[in-house]
Amino acid sequence: MPPLSVPSQRATAADLASRIEQLRSTQPRTVVAISGYAGSGKSTLAKTLAATVEGCTRLRGDDFLDPTGSHRRSADWDGVERTRMRHEVLEPYRRGEPVRFRRFDWHTRELAPVEELPDAEVLLVDAIGILHPDLQGCFDLSIWVDVDLETAGVRGRQRDRSGGHDHDRLWTEVWLLNDRDFAARFDPRGQADLLYVPEDVS
Known part of the structure; x- marks a missing residue:
């Protein structure tokens, strides 16, 4: 397990957009990781930032x-194809290809x-299991959507039910346990640069 660390600060969506804009102004291509527990609101934040930051x-x-x-128990979320993501997207993007x-x-x-991925100055990657050694060095900024595991699970189940999907067994028997084990093994929250709490989470 990596040593526990504490991210430097919490940030609002506006803070995150400003930080990304700063990075974008200093380099030709910027890669931002957005991670968190399943159901935490990663995709919602990514959509907000993509609509806010120019060139995303x-x-x-x-x-x-x-x-x-992704439907089986795993202590390191091996259902996430990190190797394919790195070789097909992240490395060529960072090289400017x-x-x-x-x-x-x-x-x-x-x-x-x-x-073909649209040509852009900023690439936002929102996914579970990406703050992992397999992708070390791929991100210029990493954000953890800071919703606790139980709350994220409730939000995720509600989202799925509203979309007509019954994934309750997977949430209980696989996804929540995978998130718990991944957090214990890799401390993604502690490894993130910034923490973000969704506005609808108290």
């Missing part, structure tokens, strides 16, 4: 989830045809 594009974590691996990758298509249950 977003990479969805769901596009790099293995459907079998065109990025061609394949999303996982959840309708066909296989990888979709190759597509």
